[in-house]
Amino acid sequence: MTPGLPRAIGSKGSDLASTDSAHRAEPTRRDFLYIATGAAAAVGAVAVAWPLIDQMNPDAAALALATTDVDISTVAPGASVTVKWRGKPVFIRNRTPEEIEAAKAVPLADLPDQNSRNENAPTATADDSNRAAAGKENWLIMVGICTHLGCVPLGQHGPFGGWFCPCHGSAYDTAGRIRQGPAPENLHVPKYEFVSDTQIRIG
Amino acid sequence: MAGTSTYQPKSGFAKWFEARLPIVGLVHSSFVVYPTPRNLNYWWTFGAILSVMLGVQIITGVVLAMHYTPHATLAMGSVEHIMRDVNYGWLLRYLHANGASMFFVAVYVHILRGMYYGSYKEPREVLWILGVIIFLLMMATAFMGYVLPWGQMSFWGATVITNLFSAIPLVGESITTWLWGGFAIDNPTLNRFFSLHYLLPFMIAGVVILHIWALHVSGQNNPTGIDIKSKDDTVPFTPHATIKDSFGIICFFIFFAWFVFFLPNYLGHPDNYIPADPLKTPAHIVPEWYFLPFYAILRAIPSKLGGVIAMFSSIAILIFIPWLDTSRVRSATYRPLYRQFFWIFVATGIGLGYLGSQPPEGIYVIAGRILTFYYFAHFLLVMPLIGILERPKSVPSSITEAVLAKTRSGHGAAESKA
Numbered sequence: 001m002t003p004g005l006p007r008a009i010g011s012k013g014s015d016l017a018s019t020d021s022a023h024r025a026e027p028t029r030r031d032f033l034y035i036a037t038g039a040a041a042a043v044g045a046v047a048v049a050w051p052l053i054d055q056m057n058p059d060a061a062a063l064a065l066a067t068t069d070v071d072i073s074t075v076a077p078g079a080s081v082t083v084k085w086r087g088k089p090v091f092i093r094n095r096t097p098e099e100i101e102a103a104k105a106v107p108l109a110d111l112p113d114q115n116s117r118n119e120n121a122p123t124a125t126a127d128d129s130n131r132a133a134a135g136k137e138n139w140l141i142m143v144g145i146c147t148h149l150g151c152v153p154l155g156q157h158g159p160f161g162g163w164f165c166p167c168h169g170s171a172y173d174t175a176g177r178i179r180q181g182p183a184p185e186n187l188h189v190p191k192y193e194f195v196s197d198t199q200i201r202i203g
Numbered sequence: 204m205a206g207t208s209t210y211q212p213k214s215g216f217a218k219w220f221e222a223r224l225p226i227v228g229l230v231h232s233s234f235v236v237y238p239t240p241r242n243l244n245y246w247w248t249f250g251a252i253l254s255v256m257l258g259v260q261i262i263t264g265v266v267l268a269m270h271y272t273p274h275a276t277l278a279m280g281s282v283e284h285i286m287r288d289v290n291y292g293w294l295l296r297y298l299h300a301n302g303a304s305m306f307f308v309a310v311y312v313h314i315l316r317g318m319y320y321g322s323y324k325e326p327r328e329v330l331w332i333l334g335v336i337i338f339l340l341m342m343a344t345a346f347m348g349y350v351l352p353w354g355q356m357s358f359w360g361a362t363v364i365t366n367l368f369s370a371i372p373l374v375g376e377s378i379t380t381w382l383w384g385g386f387a388i389d390n391p392t393l394n395r396f397f398s399l400h401y402l403l404p405f406m407i408a409g410v411v412i413l414h415i416w417a418l419h420v421s422g423q424n425n426p427t428g429i430d431i432k433s434k435d436d437t438v439p440f441t442p443h444a445t446i447k448d449s450f451g452i453i454c455f456f457i458f459f460a461w462f463v464f465f466l467p468n469y470l471g472h473p474d475n476y477i478p479a480d481p482l483k484t485p486a487h488i489v490p491e492w493y494f495l496p497f498y499a500i501l502r503a504i505p506s507k508l509g510g511v512i513a514m515f516s517s518i519a520i521l522i523f524i525p526w527l528d529t530s531r532v533r534s535a536t537y538r539p540l541y542r543q544f545f546w547i548f549v550a551t552g553i554g555l556g557y558l559g560s561q562p563p564e565g566i567y568v569i570a571g572r573i574l575t576f577y578y579f580a581h582f583l584l585v586m587p588l589i590g591i592l593e594r595p596k597s598v599p600s601s602i603t604e605a606v607l608a609k610t611r612s613g614h615g616a617a618e619s620k621a
Contacts, residue, residue, distance in 0.1 A: 057384065086387065088386055150362040
């Protein structure tokens with residue numbers, strides 16, 4: 001691969017080593033051609049490999065399903081709906097005043113994950129106001145996938161009255177924040193907006 | 204130990220062919236006259252059993268692929284079509300599904316045999332590492348095969364396992380999206396898993412060839428762990444090993460057939476007959492039995508990334524045992540202390556398997572942590588320390604001497620096999 005490096009090392013073949021050291025001093029045109037050819041081949045191999053790797057990423061059809069509109073007029077307080085967005089379940093919950101109070105009463109220091117995990121307020125803390133819909137604190141909209149290993153948590157289950165994952169025992173509170181168990185993060189809040197008072201667009 | 208071929212082509216055509224492609228000579232020197240230790244016991248037949256099981260899986264798999272449809276809405280229907288409509292479809296599918304379990308039964312025996320008799324020790328390190336690679340490929344193949352019926356366990360097993368990669372810092376999420384071909388497990392995932400499930404067995408076959416090649420370079424280990432010293436220590440592969448392996452294969456096939464015909468769903472999970480539902484996770488997700496010990500290790504660590512690292516390490520650590528074992532003696536037959544710890548290790552593995560099937564709460568979590576600790580301690584503490592502390596029993600000077608001593612002390616004048 002690298003001509004010019006000594007081919008023989010050690011006591012044997014000292015003649016060879018001395019002739020080689022003469023070569024080593026001055027790289028030749030041939031050395032340059034070897035390296036240039038090798039570099040071109042490496043770039044070519046990467047260029048060929050990339051389409052073979054990238055074909056596994058989400059295709060145009062999957063990306064086209066990027067937004068989903070949901071009518072929430074029928075979701076009464078204390079009820080939830082689960083809709084499918086990009087193949088994932090999204091929980092839309094109309095929280096009761098008790099649930100909101102319970103979530104607000106939790107001091108930030110008690111939370112294992114203090115980031116809001118809210119794509120609409122990416123850097124905010126995990127206070128209830130940063131988890132619920134802006135200005136509509138009864139609405140909680142989250143991707144229904146446990147942040148541990150991707151199971152769908154059960155609603156209104158578990159020790160904190162929020163969500164509970166049956167797979168490995170992660171428990172979330174009424175604001176969907178992780179409180180107990182192996183999950184590292186709060187349930188993620190996707191990007192969404194209220195198109196009208198009864199219609200939201202996820203994505 | 205491969206020995207030069209003594210094959211002498213007789214007919215004119217055979218001479219002509221051998222001069223152009225000496226494959227008959229290769230087979231002759233590798234599987235006919237190949238000198239195999241005269242004291243191999245039945246634990247040594249599992250290599251042949253595994254080769255045959257790979258063949259069974261490839262043949263039944265290729266024909267199942269003629270009837271299966273890798274599509275999220277059609278997969279389960281096509282599996283039921285195989286079970287009800289296709290001629291002998293029920294037999295082919297049960298052979299394939301139970302064949303996977305049997306493959307793992309055999310590979311665990313094979314690995315433990317290697318650990319008991321020190322088959323990983325110098326000069327067989329590369330042979331052993333090739334075996335670990337085969338084991339990893341087998342696990343990947345079995346996992347993707349289990350996804351194909353697209354039942355609830357298929358779907359949620361795939362979700363949990365692919366989400367392991369999301370634990371990788373920074374790039375984890377991109378990797379899972381790439382693996383899925385979407386934002387969740389869906390049809391693109393099923394399609395690619397089918398493609399890879401078809402590919403990987405042939406990669407296994409390739410590594411098996413390297414494994415056998417390496418075996419024939421260093422020669423087989425044997426129950427005494429002593430090197431072959433003279434021609435008296437060996438017998439020709441055919442008929443001795445051929446017949447012994449064949450008998451082992453037939454006994455194993457009886458065990459296999461018992462499951463296929465009488466307990467075809469015993470090793471599966473009933474939830475996998477419920478079609479996959481991306482919005483509802485079953486109450487208890489458990490992997491197939493052969494993954495349970497590793498699943499228990501995953502759950503024993505109370506951190507997502509930590510659990511994933513522990514699980515992968517529990518397999519990767521096997522690569523290093525040729526260097527972790529410090530003993531000069533290969534076979535546990537002459538290692539009184541190691542032999543006891545070997546069986547403790549086997550019990551630990553079975554215990555982890557049991558814990559992996561239980562819900563992750565209370566005493567099961569604590570027991571899981573203790574056994575996980577011991578699993579790693581066996582490799583990182585017990586193996587290096589025992590090699591130094593233990594006083595091995597005196598090792599016979601040759602395989603022949605060991606065989607004759609056993610025959611002489613045995614009751615009823617057991618006949619020497621030589």
